[in-house]
Ligand SMILES: Cc1cc2nc3c(=O)[nH]c(=O)nc-3n(C[C@H](O)[C@H](O)[C@H](O)COP(=O)(O)OP(=O)(O)OC[C@H]3O[C@@H](n4cnc5c(N)ncnc54)[C@H](O)[C@@H]3O)c2cc1C
């Protein structure tokens with residue numbers, strides 16, 4: 273078994289998720305080679321063979337170009353599997369590479385099992401599917417954090433440089449950073465967070481009142497921010513802020529992986545949810561099964577009373 | 579301008595799921611169905627583009643059982659011009675490659691300038707079908723968009739990366755784009771538009787006429803994950819719940835003084 277690992281380089285840095293690919297390969301017992309569009313003066317801590325394309329010529333984000341380069345490596349190395357992170361880079365590129373190779377593609381793998389089976393989540397993590405590729409070559413993307421990286425090794429790769437122009441349709445015209453955060457949630461000891469379960473913007477007041485009673489900040493899940501009910505700087509998750517307060521209270525939040533990624537390190541987690549099966553229950557220390565519209569006013573009053 | 583929007587009907591995720599007899603998917607009876615959230619942004623963006631350019635024709639396509647017609651009607655009420663129902667009572671058994679092959683087979687030679695899809699479906703979450711369709715058709719593919727503009731020649735967009743970073747990207751049309759949450763504000767169909775939508779044509783195509791590919795992934799099984807977290811579940815009367823939670827927080831945390 274041989275795996276080609278596709279590392280990730282962004283804004284001048286190797287992304288740490290690159291090392292999760294190594295954990296996955298080790299779990300499979302696979303021999304590895306790596307591809308990276310990166311820089312020679314900034315090599316990954318990896319002891320194997322690295323196919324390196326210089327980002328200054330091939331670009332950090334260039335799906336058509338990177339697809340061509342990865343296909344060249346596949347031709348040379350004949351791996352059984354090509355492995356990406358399930359990230360904005362990986363989910364964009366993996367299907368392109370998979371189609372070019374005639375490979376079966378598995379997205380967001382969270383576990384590998386005996387017999388060449390892979391486990392992926394379904395229905396907002398309420399269910400899991402066990403899948404098996406039917407093709408000789410497989411392309412997989414790995415859920416962020418599912419294969420935690422081992423502590424960084426001090427190894428360096430054997431570098432094989434590659435260059436190459438291929439037809440490019442999509443061009444990358446630079447990064448845009450989200451507006452500067454107006455609140456730094458990182459400082460709050462208590463965060464009370466509102467999810468879509470609040471139903472309408474007026475109910476946000478129930479959440480902010482509790483945050484205030486507890487001397488903390490209020491935050492929100494993405495739908496609340498997308499609807500314009502809260503500022504983006506209050507969004508918790510992969511595309512918002514990461515927080516780890518002493519107490520995190522998730523009100524009407526289902527617990528999607530992208531939300532959990534931003535708050536699961538909190539010391540104590542309470543969820544208020546009408547759905548007993550909501551995936552947030554998986555990481556909550558306490559799941560209060562209740563309608564937040566009824567529960568929050570009563571609870572806030574008790575907190576205020578001491 | 580010719581526009582295609584592909585939408586998927588998904589179950590309400592707050593449902594209680596039961597595994598089917600074969601053990602490979604969830605039981606589909608007793609579920610409430612709606613449009614995949616990401617696809618609402620796709621429909622809205624297509625309608626916004628039509629409003630901007632004036633002359634455009636929007637086809638709404640969905641592959642699935644007869645119930646998906648209801649979701650096609652919603653997209654027509656949002657502003658789609660015509661519907662295509664690729665009838666397939668077994669679409670849930672197909673892998674993303676087969677679904678993409680079906681859609682690409684339909685779209686090939688129809689000359690769509692733009693194809694809008696969701697970045698992922700909420701039940702499968704594979705984030706594959708859009709990219710695969712675009713690559714099969716040989717058009718530009720731009721994914722995970724949170725901003726979209728098209729001047730009739732090129733798409734100029736922003737794609738969302740992790741941690742609040744965005745990438746500016748552009749590509750010539752014909753193009754396929756996949757829409758991320760927050761790209762726009764999907765409209766609610768108004769009553770007059772719901773009435774108008776009832777008169778719009780929905781063509782039915784049998785899946786057998788379009789499916790020319792074989793699955794590349796096999797489903798071995800589906801199951802609910804074993805709860806690892808030993809968290810406490812509190813149920814009952816609200817006032818009692820509040821009292822108990824306060825007690826727990828006083829005991830287990832230092833935040834309540
Ligand atoms: C690439 C990518 C990045 C993303 N980044 C983020 C991110 O940074 N942050 C983020 O939050 N999401 C992010 N998302 C979206 C994420 O996948 C989920 O869609 C989102 O987190 C869901 O938010 P929610 O839990 O508030 O809403 P839902 O999933 O709709 O859940 C609402 C919950 O409220 C409960 N509820 C309903 N009514 C009540 C009531 N009266 N009382 C109590 N409970 C009630 C329901 O049971 C349900 O569990 C991202 C998605 C993608 C694809």
Ligand SMILES: Nc1ncnc2c1ncn2[C@@H]1O[C@H](COP(=O)(O)O)[C@@H](O)[C@H]1O
Nearest residue numbers: 584585641695696698699704705706707
């Ligand atoms: N059965 C289907 N019918 C129409 N479009 C679909 C179907 N399945 C997936 N799609 C489209 O492909 C996108 C990505 O789906 P997925 O690859 O399943 O995550 C969805 O947001 C839809 O736009």
